[in-house]
Amino acid sequence: MTMKKKNKNPSMPPLPTDHKTLLKLLREARHPLAPDDLVEALGLHRRKRGEVEDMLKDLVAEGKLIQLGRAYAPLERVNLITGKVQVQRSGVAFLIPDDPRRKDVFLGQDTAGAWNGDRVAVAITREHATRNHEGRVVRIVERGRNVLTVRVMRSAGQDSLLCRPTDPRLDFAILVEGVDPGLGLAKGDIALAAPGEQVDQALWAGTILSRLGPESEAQVQEALVKANHGVPTTFPDDALAEAAALPKVPGQADFAKREDLRTLPFVTIDGKTARDFDDAIYVERKGKGYVLWVAIADVAHYVPLGSALDREAYERANSYYFPSSVEPMFPQALSNGLCSLNPGVPRLSMAVRLDFSDRGLPGEVRVMNAVILSHIRLTYSRARDVCVDKLPEARAELLAEVKTNVGGAAANAAGEAVLTMLDTAEELARKMRQRRIERGSLDFDLPEGEVQFDADGQPKSVLPKVRHFAHQLIEEFMIAANEAVSEYLQAHALPCMYRVHAAPDQEKLETLYTLLERLDGEAAPKKARPGRFSDEDFTPQALGRLLASVAGTEREFLVHRLVLRSMKQAKYQPDNEGHYGLASESYAHFTSPIRRYADLIVHRLLKRALGDLSLPVPGFKKLAEMGQHLSARERVSQEAERECHKRYVCMVLRGQEGREFAGVVTGLMDYGFWVELTEVLSEGFIRLSTMLDDYYGYIKEREMLVGQRTGRVIRAGQAVRVKLLGAHLDRLEIDLELVLDRKGAPGTGGEGGETTTHRPRATRREQHAMEDRRRADQARQKRQGAGKSSGAKSPGGRNAIGQKVGGKKSGGPKSGGKRGGR
Incomplete structure (x- = not known):
């Protein structure tokens, strides 16, 4: 009898088509499974592997699985x-x-x-x-954005346009159809578009919502920046209705239970274009010491917690400032009117009274609800003329204006009181600043650019913002008030929305110290203890000594930049971790409730401390959530302001291609380096592929680029002259080219395109270090069996960094040279 041959591949249960079995197996497994594991678990023939993979991809697309390398896992298990x-x-x-x-x-x-x-x-x-x-x-x-600003690239058929997002980080095109011809859109216009479905990897469908205008107009640039970053430009109707219902001026009933400080000669000192005056100051002598009064607009009196105005202010988190416009946190009826400490009119405020010793050390603190009357509104430049430079004509003009604002029999005395007060304020501020620096507070006085506009509202230039002691005077008084209210809330066992600045990245600071030691040897700043780094090397006091040691030297720019890069971003939170940059143990924002919601939170907590039990005390978790939101919106504001400035700089530079500028190297990479143009205070980039005089290598641990043939060095902080190749609004990039002198060295200096010779080269210490590195590389290559170099031998000597030079092939691609940026 012939026996039936056994089937080695018996049929198995059919492959499930509802995906449930696959999901069940993956959920029950203790680790991610590969397709082969699933085929085996299901008892399928290996030919079915492709079908299993297709089903797995379906589940990934549905968001039920995640692929981890060759394996898959349920989303909830990851x-x-x-x-x-x-x-x-x-x-x-x-x-x-x-x-x-x-x-x-x-x-x-x-x-x-x-x-x-x-x-x-x-x-x-x-x-x-x-x-x-x-x-x-x-x-x-x-999605972070449901509406995108787009640039019209070209027509794509009947009532259709091909557009690209103005944000260079969004690398795709948008095809919009059914465009309303009445919008008048043309190539180069900026519009708002709602993205639809993704058509292809680099193409989306979309719908045009509105036209902003030609890309070349300044107002269009600001509008697209606001749209890109989600900056609100209109207020809800209910918030506007609440603002309209408020009185134009405070009434007598509002003055009840407030300290009447209207006779004290308070003044406001702000920027020339400011319209929202948050703070006013008054200083007087008291025995051998001083008394400082800081009065802040009482926004909390007019904006109830949970009102429409309050909800909108919280969502905005802060005001947004641009070169030619402001998007305020509150409607202008409040921000520029009822809450603003305008001169000559009574205003409700929260005031802090601080005692100071003759040396400028703080003493007793009082906080109160008050009513004040600002005697005069000063700009920073006018305050400098009056109390710093003490110009006779400026002081006479101030006397006349105070008489007009105050009026009555007391007008003359009020004018003299303001002058005396400002002189006393300048005296106290200098002492306070000295004490703050002594305790370790860091001072980065880096220049900022201010866009100048022509009569048509178009940007024509960028000038450095002028900073002087009048700015520092207000900063000192505001810092003191912020610290005082933070400690006041702590003393009353109340929570606070602290302004926290964590300690910097120690690894980056170690790199900085090591870099300086390599560059300067014995002249470099010393560690607190011999050998390894200790916590003492990273205190605010230690960094203050480091910054002071390089002040006025060629290392100042490099050290300031690297210290700033090591710093962490300040944030809002209810957990007090101190403020590293100010060397402050307790710090909060209190002085700008018109433009910062965090300050409004602090004001309400202060009112609670003063006995207003109608105001609830938020819990720690609630404050933490609010702090995260406010910190995030602050970053949005900063990013929007930076983008707007960069766009205006590009507009100023367009048409100036070929012009030479003075600059400073601000950062280096292995493919090029950034240069800050000192005239416009904005960075451009030089690609190594444009530098044909040599092959440059990046030495990261020394923050420098070194020419392989010449040994020429490019370092952070080095002054250079550059030529503008292009300013691109679409990429937000400024392309530059290094200008060399007649001998082929980087030029630096002068006005009007004057170029002076400056030939930075590797120091002897760097030469030795580079030689050691070269030998170590050769030894490692021999160990790895790399063999000999393919380049021809060079009969010449060695250059400044210890590399052979002199042969025809030395430094070229065949002898191991590598063209930068390729």
């Missing part, structure tokens, strides 16, 4: 982190986690369709002990 996508100008993206305790997560260039500013969920795919963890976007939780 540790997901939520946060916002932040795309660098290089195109590399990071996740900024919602949880501020977590470090940023590296996403690379694949963001799975997420845009800059989108809130996403990310799965950690690789963890690192010292570097940022790596992750992958698994779900877009919320």
Whole structure:
């Protein structure tokens, strides 16, 4: 009898078509499973592997699974982190986690369709002990922008246009159809568009909402920046209605239970274009010491907690300032009217009275609800003329204006009182500043640019903002008031919305100290203790000594930049961790409630401390949530202001291609370096591929680029002359080229294009270090079996960094040279 041959591949249960079995297997597994694992678990033939993979991809697309390398896992089993996508100008993206305790997560260039500013969920795919963890976007939780500003590129057919987002970090096109011809859109116009479905990897559908205007107009640039960053430009109707219902001036009933300080000669000192005057000051002598009064607009009196005005102010978080416009936190009826401490009219305020010793050390503090009358509104420049330079004509003009504002029999005495008060204020502020610097407070007085406009409202130039002691006078008094109210709330056992500035990144500071030691040897700043770094090397006092040691030297720019890069961003939170930059143990924002919501929170807590039990005390968790929101909106404001400034600089420079500028090297990479143009106070970039005099290598640990043939060095802080190649509004980039002198060295200096010879080269210490590095590299290559160099031998000597020179092929590609930027 012939036996039936056994089937080696018996049929198995059919492949499930509803995906439930796959999900069940993955959820029950103790680790992610690869397709082969699933094929085996289901008892399928390996030929079915492709069908399993297709089903797995379907589940990934549905957001139920995540692919981790070759394996898959249920989304709920994976540790997901939520946060916002932040795309660098290089195109590399990071996740900024919602949880501020977590470090940023590296996403690379694949963001799975997420845009800059989108809130996403990310799965950690690789963890690192010292570097940022790596992750992958698994779900877009919320689009950061539902409306995009776009630039019209060209027509795409009947009533259709091809556009591109104005944000250079959004690298795709938008095809809009059914465009209303009445909008009059033309090539180069800026419009608002609502993105629709994704058509292709680099193409989206969209709908035009409105036309902003030609890209060349300044107002259009500010409008697109506001739209790009979600800056609100209109107030809700209910908020406007509440503002309209408020009185034009405070009434007598408002003065009840307030200290009447109207006879004290308070003054406001602000910028020339300011319209919202938050703060007023008054200083007097008291025995051998001083009394400082700081009066702040009492916004909390007019804006009830939970009102429409309050809700809108919280969402905005702060006012947004641009070169030619302001988007205020409150409607102008409050910000420029009822709450603003305008001269000659009574205003409600929260006042702080601070006693100071003759040396400028703080003493007793009182906080009160008050009513004041500002005697005069001064600009910073006018305050300088009056109380710093003490110009006779400026002081006479002030006397006349105070008489007009105050009026009556007391007018003459009031004018003299204001002059005396300002002289006393200048005296006290200098002592306070000295005490603050002594305790370790850091002072980075870096120049800022101010855009100048022509008669048509177009940007014509960028000038440095002039800073002098009148600015510092107000800063000292505001810092003192902020510290005082923070400590006052602590003393009354009440929570506070602290302004916290954490200690800097110690690793970056160690790099700075090491760099200076390599550059300057024995002349470099010394560690607190021989050998390893200690906590004493990273205190505010230690950094203050470091900054003082390089003041006025060629290292000043480099050290200031690297110290700033090590600093962490200040933020709002209910947990007091101190303010590192100010060397302050307790600090809060109190002095600007018209333009910062954090200050309004502090005002309400102060009123509670003064006995207003109708105001609730927010819990720690609530304050923490509010602090995160306010800090995030502050960053939005800063980013919007920086982008707007860069756009105006590009507009100023357009048409000046070929012109030479003086500049300072601000940062280096292996493919080029940034130069800050001192005339417009904005950075441009020089690519090494444009430098044909040599092949340059980047020495990261020394923050310098070195020419392989000449040994020429380019360092951060080095003065150079550059030529403008182009200013690009579409990319927000300024392209530059290094100007060389007749001998081929980088030029620096003069006005009107004058170029002086400056030939920075590697120091002897650097030559030895480079020689040691070269030998170490050769030894490592021999160990790895790299063999001999393919280049021809050079009969010449060695250059300044210890490399052979002199042969025809020396420094060229065939002898190991590598062209920068390629």
